[in-house]
Amino acid sequence: xxxxxxxxxxxxxxxxxxxxxxxxxxxxxxxxxxxxxxxxxxxxxxxxxxxxxxxxxxxxxxxxxxxxxxxxxxxxxxxxxxxxxxxxxxxxxxxxxxxxxxxxxxxxxxxxxxxxxxxxxxxxxxxxxxxxxxxxxxxxxxxxxxxxxxxxxxxxxxxxxxxxxxxxxxxxxxxxxxxxxxxxxxxxxxxxxxxxxxxxxxxxxxxxxxxxxxxxxxxxxxxxxxxxxxxxxxxxxxxxxxxxxxxxxxxxxxxxxxxxxxxxxxxxxxxxxxxxxxxxxxxxxxxxxxxxxxxxxxxxxxxxxxxxxxxxxxxxxxxxxxxxxxxxxxxxxxxxxxx
Amino acid sequence: xxxxxxxxxxxxxxxxxxxxxxxxxxxxxxxxxxxxxxxxxxxxxxxxxxxxxxxxxxxxxxxxxxxxxxxxxxxxxxxxxxxxxxxxxxxxxxxxxxxxxxxxxxxxxxxxxxxxxxxxxxxxxxxxxxxxxxxxxxxxxxxxxxxxxxxxxxxxxxxxxxxxxxxxxxxxxxxxxxxxxxxxxxxxxxxxxxxxxxxxxxxxxxxxxxxxxxxxxxxxxxxxxxxxxxxxxxxxxxxxxxxxxxxxxxxxxxxxxxxxxxxxxxxxxxxxxxxxxxxxxxxxxxxxxxxxxxxxxxxxxxxxxxxxxxxxxxxxxxxxxxxxxxxxxxxxxxxxxxx
DNA sequence: CTGTTAGCGCCTTCAG
DNA sequence: CTGAAGGCGCTAACAG
Numbered sequence: 001x002x003x004x005x006x007x008x009x010x011x012x013x014x015x016x017x018x019x020x021x022x023x024x025x026x027x028x029x030x031x032x033x034x035x036x037x038x039x040x041x042x043x044x045x046x047x048x049x050x051x052x053x054x055x056x057x058x059x060x061x062x063x064x065x066x067x068x069x070x071x072x073x074x075x076x077x078x079x080x081x082x083x084x085x086x087x088x089x090x091x092x093x094x095x096x097x098x099x100x101x102x103x104x105x106x107x108x109x110x111x112x113x114x115x116x117x118x119x120x121x122x123x124x125x126x127x128x129x130x131x132x133x134x135x136x137x138x139x140x141x142x143x144x145x146x147x148x149x150x151x152x153x154x155x156x157x158x159x160x161x162x163x164x165x166x167x168x169x170x171x172x173x174x175x176x177x178x179x180x181x182x183x184x185x186x187x188x189x190x191x192x193x194x195x196x197x198x199x200x201x202x203x204x205x206x207x208x209x210x211x212x213x214x215x216x217x218x219x220x221x222x223x224x225x226x227x228x229x230x231x232x233x234x235x236x237x238x239x240x241x242x243x244x245x246x247x248x249x250x251x252x253x254x255x256x257x258x259x260x261x262x263x264x265x266x267x268x269x270x271x272x273x274x275x276x277x278x279x280x281x282x283x284x285x286x287x288x289x290x291x292x293x294x295x296x297x298x299x300x301x302x303x304x305x306x307x308x309x310x311x312x313x314x315x316x317x318x319x320x321x322x323x324x325x326x327x328x329x330x331x332x333x334x335x336x337x338x339x
Numbered sequence: 340x341x342x343x344x345x346x347x348x349x350x351x352x353x354x355x356x357x358x359x360x361x362x363x364x365x366x367x368x369x370x371x372x373x374x375x376x377x378x379x380x381x382x383x384x385x386x387x388x389x390x391x392x393x394x395x396x397x398x399x400x401x402x403x404x405x406x407x408x409x410x411x412x413x414x415x416x417x418x419x420x421x422x423x424x425x426x427x428x429x430x431x432x433x434x435x436x437x438x439x440x441x442x443x444x445x446x447x448x449x450x451x452x453x454x455x456x457x458x459x460x461x462x463x464x465x466x467x468x469x470x471x472x473x474x475x476x477x478x479x480x481x482x483x484x485x486x487x488x489x490x491x492x493x494x495x496x497x498x499x500x501x502x503x504x505x506x507x508x509x510x511x512x513x514x515x516x517x518x519x520x521x522x523x524x525x526x527x528x529x530x531x532x533x534x535x536x537x538x539x540x541x542x543x544x545x546x547x548x549x550x551x552x553x554x555x556x557x558x559x560x561x562x563x564x565x566x567x568x569x570x571x572x573x574x575x576x577x578x579x580x581x582x583x584x585x586x587x588x589x590x591x592x593x594x595x596x597x598x599x600x601x602x603x604x605x606x607x608x609x610x611x612x613x614x615x616x617x618x619x620x621x622x623x624x625x626x627x628x629x630x631x632x633x634x635x636x637x638x639x640x641x642x643x644x645x646x647x648x649x650x651x652x653x654x655x656x657x658x659x660x661x662x663x664x665x666x667x668x669x670x671x672x673x674x675x676x677x678x
Numbered sequence: 679c680t681g682t683t684a685g686c687g688c689c690t691t692c693a694g
Numbered sequence: 695c696t697g698a699a700g701g702c703g704c705t706a707a708c709a710g
Contacts, residue, residue: 008458008485010703021681026705034679051481056459057400058703061686066396068439068460076428077640082421089415089442093449098456100407101440103428110432117437119347120395121407142390146347258627288597290629301416349687360697365689373695397687400702 009050017046029054060122069311070100070118070126072111074155078255079283080300081129084153087304088127095312097124104131112139125149125311130157132193132226149314149322153307154298156197162314163326164307168198171296171331172205175278176250178294180213182339184248184276188221190235190260192252202252202280227252232259248276248339254283254295261289261338277338291337299329348389356385368393399461408650409439409457409465411450413494417594418622419639420468423492426643427466434651436463443470451478464488464650469496471532471565488653488661492646493637495536501653502665503646507537510635510670511544514617515589517633519552521678523587523615527560529574529599531591541591541619566591571598587615587678593622593634600628600677616677630676638668 011029015022020039028035028043029052046052060066069092073081085101092099100123102114111131118126119142126143129152137157143150144161151162179187189206192199203222210217223238225231232251236259239246251257257279264271271277271291279286282297306327314322350368354361359378367374367382368391385391399405408431412420424440431438439462441453450470457465458481465482468491476496482489483500490501518526528545531538542561549556562577564570574595578585590596596618603610610616610630618625621636645666653661 008703011705012703022703023682023705024680026703027680030705036679039679053455053459055400055461055703056456057396057405057461058686059705061394061396061400061688061702062704062706064686066460075425077418077421077425079416079418082416082424085421085440086415086442089440090444093442098439098441098460100437101424101428102437103425103432105429116392117395120392121405121437122394122396262627285624285627288601288624288628347687350689351687361687362689362698363696366696369689375695378695394687397702398689400686400704401688401690403702 008055009047009052010055011052014043014046014050014052017050018043064122065124066122067096068098068100068121068123069308070102070114070121070123072102072104072114072118072126072128074104074106074129074131076101076103079285080154080253080281080298083300084129084304084307087301087306088308089304091305091308091312097312104134106131106133108133108135115139115143119143119146119148123148124315125151127151127153127307127311129153129155130196131155132196135195149311151307151311151314153303154198160324162307162310162324164303164310164329165198165326166298166303166329166331168201168331169205169208171280171298171333172202172250173209174205174331174333175280175294175296176206176209177213178333178335179248179250179276179278179339180209180215182276184339185215186221186244186246187215187248187250188223188239188242188246190223190225190232190239190249190251190256192225192227192256194224199252206250221246225252225256227255229255229259229262232256232261233263234259236260236263246275248272248278250278252280254279254281254286254293257293257295258285258289261293271338282334286334287336294336294339295334297332297334303329347394348386348391349394350391353382353385353389353391356389357382403461404463405461406435407437407439407460407462408647409441409453409460409462411441411443411453411457411465411467413443413445413468413470415440415442418624419493419592419620419637422639423468423643423646426640426645427647428643430644430647430651436651443473445470445472447472447474454478454482458482458485458487462487463654464490466490466492466646466650468492468494469535470494471535474534488650490646490650490653492642493537499663501646501649501663503642503649503668504537504665505637505642505668505670507540507670508544508547510619510637510672511541511589512548513544513670513672514619514633514635515545515548516552517672517674518587518589518615518617518678519548519554521615523678524554525560525583525585526554526587526589527562527578527581527585529562529564529571529578529588529590529595531564531566531595533563538591545589560585564591564595566594568594568598568601571595571600572602573598575599575602585614587611587617589617591619593618593620593625593632596632596634597624597628600632610677621673625673626675633675633678634673636671636673642668 618634
């Protein structure tokens with residue numbers, strides 16, 4: 001735009017050209033009431049000509065906050081999280097915010113470092129889904145203490161903050177009841193890490209469905225594990241050793257279900273004849289595999305956009321006595337052919 | 340950490356407590372040679388106790404650059420892009436950088452705004468895969484002019500900058516030759532937007548394979564379109580109207596292939612008996628659908644990590660006469676059951 | 679209506 | 695070895 005050695009044009013530059021004070025430029029550009037319209041127009045034109053762009057860093061230092069949102073997710077490439085990110089980005093973009101994306105890699109320590117790093121960049125707010133290995137959540141207290149709005153989604157924790165979740169218990173309940181009504185009797189649950197709320201709630205739903213339908217709960221039918229495909233594979237192996245042999249499995253999420261699914265294929269176990277499978281989150285992949293996977297659908301994109309909206313709302317509410325909200329979205333059981 | 344009204348501890352605070360000058364603190368914390376070891380230790384301890392964290396914004400303003408990398412992708416939720424992001428994040432994190440993720444939404448205008456926004460935040464460098472609708476690339480000239488390192492990946496353009504691509508032509512060639520050797524004769528190519536290099540190169544490979552194997556090229560067998568599932572659906576419809584009827588289709592990428600795939604299912608067309616399909620990028624989904632999709636595998640995570648490494652290298656090379664590099668990664672044909 | 683001053687938090691001279 | 699001063703680009707407060 002201008003051959004000034006790669007430097008950006010500053011307000012000072014404009015001031016010199018126009019022979020006015022920098023503050024006048026600043027005011028004109030931000031359409032302050034008490035500047036003559038003529039001058040405003042002139043200044044605008046010059047700014048345009050020189051390709052002036054306000055320096056966000058300088059503005060941020062001055063304001064003490066950037067127009068950015070920090071996001072911490074355990075993984076980026078998972079369908080669920082990338083869809084959530086998509087939702088967050090759209091809302092943020094429309095509001096003139098940019099997003100810092102950090103990945104904890106399911107690692108507690110990295111999550112702490114991510115948090116610190118976001119704080120040091122004075123983000124306006126933070127959106128988090130905690131890692132599988134996170135048990136202690138003191139690092140988020142610092143965020144609260146600095147009055148930085150915080151929203152948790154999906155994998156939430158006990159902290160007093162905004163939360164966006166789905167109706168995990170109800171979703172699990174419907175999934176398991178569906179299995180029961182389809183005639184399955186020996187239903188195993190491959191559960192997630194026990195300290196995560198989602199795991200607990202999905203277990204609750206599982207038990208409630210059994211109870212309501214008069215099926216006795218067996219402790220050994222809950223198999224603890226993680227949230228990844230490998231956990232599904234491991235879970236499958238444990239499950240096959242059980243006796244009496246289970247006839248259905250409700251998995252804490254789709255990756256785990258896919259793990260089981262692949263093992264069945266490998267071991268030539270017929271789905272659903274020999275083993276019925278239900279997943280959770282309804283990844284796009286669920287409807288494309290064969291047989292298509294029955295799964296509890298979870299509105300990922302929407303969770304992201306709602307989380308971002310809640311965050312922005314808190315950012316824009318001056319009052320520090322913001323009351324944390326909890327949004328619980330509905331799940332929907334997508335019945336397909338693995339059940 | 341400290342009940343100072345949510346404000347972060349600053350160097351000034353430390354200076355007051357210690358009754359020394361701020362500059363002394365700054366020097367001690369950054370381990371400057373000429374500060375007494377004793378004082379250094381004291382200062383470090385105090386900083387720790389008060390939970391001091393340097394303000395990245397202030398540092399950035401001073402340096403003129405942040406320790407951040409801007410990334411612009413057309414979509415976040417696509418397997419390919421989210422895996423690339425994963426690769427970028429890992430490398431960035433290890434180098435102490437954070438990433439700004441912007442999504443162009445395949446929209447030229449939004450891409451321009453994204454670029455501007457990243458510039459205004461003084462990112463240390465930018466990594467981009469251009470949108471389908473981007474024909475003009477002047478907005479990246481500004482980046483170059485401000486001496487901000489730039490790396491393109493996958494969807495690159497003509498600008499003189501670092502690039503990370505795969506061997507598109509060779510990949511396409513192998514895919515099509517594989518079809519020919521499997522006995523298919525009437526091979527259609529669902530191509531991408533013609534102004535993108537990847538589209539051109541994949542077309543080149545397609546033609547080269549036909550030529551080498553003495554199959555006559557037919558203009559109507561190249562069907563132009565976009566890069567999404569819907570484009571696959573549209574492409575399928577056009578393809579079915581052709582006569583003589585094609586017996587195989589090579590798709591510019593996996594989403595398009597999936598679109599075709601789903602149409603085949605819907606219209607009860609046997610794969611590969613009636614129509615063979617090959618995709619490009621080998622998304623995880625490819626191996627899970629039934630029949631599993633033959634696809635050209637593209638190392639997405641690696642592309643991201645290499646792009647980030649190239650960028651950091653340029654960031655760290657003081658010399659402004661940095662010579663742009665082009666890394667071409669290898670593809671690998673994953674032969675499965677749709678061919 | 680406009681200019682001057684001061685300061686956000688940090689780092690880099692330049693003096694001692 | 696350490697302190698004081700100035701400035702990165704911008705804006706808010708105070709003067710006229």
